Amino acid sequence: MIHSPFIPIDQLTRFESDQYSDEDLLEVIVKYSGDIMQVGKELDAFVEILDPNYAIFTISLGNLAKLYSYNQVEYIELPKNLTYFLRENLNSSCISQVQRPTSFGLTGNGIAIGIIDSGIDYTHPDFQNQDGTTRILFLWDQSIDGNPPEGFRNGSEYTKAQIDEALASDTPYTHVPSVDSVGHGTAVAGIAAGNGNSSDAVEKGVAPNASLIVVKLGHRGSPSFTRTTEIMRAVKYISDKAQEVNMPVSMNISYGTNNGSHDGNSLFESYIDDVSVRWRSSICVASGNEGSSAHHYSKLLTQGATDTVEFSISENIQSLYMTIWKNFVDTMTFEVISPSGKSTGVISPLQRVTRFTLDNVLVSVLYGQPTHYNSSQEIYILFRGVNKPIPGGLWNLVVKGTQITYGLFDIWLPTLEEVTQYTNFLRPAVTNTITIPATAFKVISVGGYNSVLKSIADFSGQGTIRNIDFIKPDLVAPAVNILTTRAGGGYDTFTGTSVAAPFVTGSAALMMEWGLLRGNDPFLYGQRIKAFLWKGAERSSTLTYPNPMWGYGSLSLCNTMDLLVEYNQTGIAFS
Incomplete structure (x- = not known):
């Protein structure tokens, strides 16, 4: 047993278990400074550098204790398991108006949307151009070994050219064998960026002309669960690829866990915060379905x-x-x-x-x-x-x-x-039920409401108002009976905060198109997007805001865009 005072306590039970030996490999998140690659070499560990301060070590259990003795290591955290949030419209969020050519005419063209989820049905017409080619720039399937991206240990990466070749074939999955067997990622991607290419499509997604960078999270043996380390890898990968193609990026994470302090202080949350300010990006995270779970x-x-x-x-x-x-x-x-x-x-x-x-x-x-x-x-x-x-x-x-x-x-x-x-x-508290990493400080945390009844969804994770500087969720979006793309073709309705988050992810992409690509606001990304979404949100006169259920209100993209025009025209934005 390891006696370091800094080991997260859920590690100790795993380490004591008889089912583990010194040769077993495990992953740990490492906060470091200095030459961490040399440390990995000395400990015979595989090191994946996330950035100059964060790395993921795949290391033997027998060598883990030695890792704590290196001066380069500042902190170590074992990954937690996360699960996706799925429980079985554009007008209500005022997105359709922003898309119209007679208004802003925004479609997400030139913006990348990053989907970190259970994968995507890349054969679905909603993710193809009119000529049948794919809108997916990169697809990293962490569950298929063979050709991992540079710097990573597992999975296989597929490029747009490879996916196009697969789509042109009668047997696409022999070329690109990545399948969304759960359907969750396909549903999320459809809301954020579906283009309605199918003849029976009812409506498009929020950013129908955006490009896609997709990571299928990998956790062998359980497609419903993943680890924090896998999401950290995905966030880095999408950020790096967006920079490589010089595209602003809006990422979506619809996974979460209750295993943590819910105060934004884990290495997992801190790393996501750091990535959110590294490039012209926005990260949206579902608040989870724990509001009525009594957990x-x-x-x-x-x-x-x-x-x-x-x-x-x-x-x-x-x-x-x-x-x-x-x-x-x-x-x-x-x-x-x-x-x-x-x-x-x-x-x-x-x-x-x-x-x-x-x-x-x-x-x-x-x-x-x-x-x-x-x-x-x-x-x-x-x-x-x-x-x-x-x-x-x-x-x-x-x-x-x-x-x-x-x-x-x-x-x-x-x-x-x-x-x-x-x-x-038996006597639960409904507040502070937002899951991690929606509790990270710099992400946009998205709760869910019923856009027909104009009422909060009882399952939507609720925050707390103990600290006015740490209000979660940031806002809410439609989350009940949302029609979107279905893996295997066609469409279906889904409910949960998982399908609320991509409304905001797509909205952030439209905002960046207007601000960054059209030259209206060169700083419209990161926390500036969050601030204008707060300010433009619809609020009820009968409620007090910020609110532990509603955050700053419900998504209203046309309000937000009107405010952006007003603030940029008056010069207030850069005064």
Whole structure:
């Protein structure tokens, strides 16, 4: 077992497991300075440089401890699993008006849209030009080994020329074997950039003439899940390719996790923030579908008080994590009680790792420590069934405040897509249910609403207004019964914040076309796009903004564009 105080505590359980040996390879995110390639060489690790400060190491478990001893290494973080958000119109967001030739006439021409998702059905007519050639500039399928992009370890990269060759063939998948077996990425891409080429198309996407750079995320054995490292690679790849072809880029991420502090302070979130200001880019992230999942609990505990947190675990769950975040100044004890009434007893906060077996369930409790990135403390509890699933039923976590100065603690269970709605807290908190990395500071976090009923979607991840400088979501977009491209051809309706985010991704592409390519605003990217989307959002007179559900309001691109014209004409933008 490794005893470094800076190891994220969810690593320790993996490292102690009997199923791992010193020769097993694992990935870690490394924040570094200096010659990190030499470190990798000395430790026989494969190093993927993301930028001058971030890298991904593929390293043996036996050599991982040595990595902490190098002065070049500032911090190490193990990747978390993420899942996509899918639960089974342009006029409402005032996008159609901006597209009209009699208005702004914006189509996304000359802008790249980056899709980081489950892939794309590149044979779908909506992603082809009128002559049958593809609109995809690059496609990196991380799940197919053979020809990874330069600097990366896995996957296969396909160029526009290769995809065009495949489309001209009677057997396209023998040339480019990348398939979107889930359909999620195809749906997202259709909203952001579908061009309605199919004869039965009802409407186009937001930026129908934009080019596409697509990364199919790879996590073998589970197409619904991916790792933070895979998304970091994808963000770098798309940013690099956009610079290579000298195109502004608007990226879409519709994945997320509950495993973290939800305050924007992980290496994963920090790296995405850094990339967002590296090039003429915008990054939009779905806020997740956790609003009504009952997977967040929050309580303000007083000195000497005891709180019993009741939570239900559904049947056939093999493993489950619970991540607790609190102020390090406060001292709290914890006790886990199984449905049969068996207890771990009071778990000492001074013991770093404690393991128990209750009702044939291995319960590992890990007390973390503050790092130089985060002053908060995490208590990570992992439940793992021994040779069979965790017994379903009502579990209890007893929390007692022994030395309390502040007293607030938050707990998150895994996302709805991981454990279903039947694993939940009995007394949940609906606020602070936005998933990571929508919690990153510089991304545009997008919640969902019902554009027909003009009401917030109950599943949309909600933020908090504890800190006025950290409001999430940024705004909301349509998320219920959205018609878009279907993998395999045709169209279908989808619901979830996954399909809300690409409305904003496409809108950002149109804004950059007007500002950067038409010469109206040379600085219209990054945080400037976010600020004008905030200002132009539709707001109700009956609500207070910024709002933990609505952010700064609902997407209204025509309002935003009118404001941009006004501000640029008056010279205020550059005063």
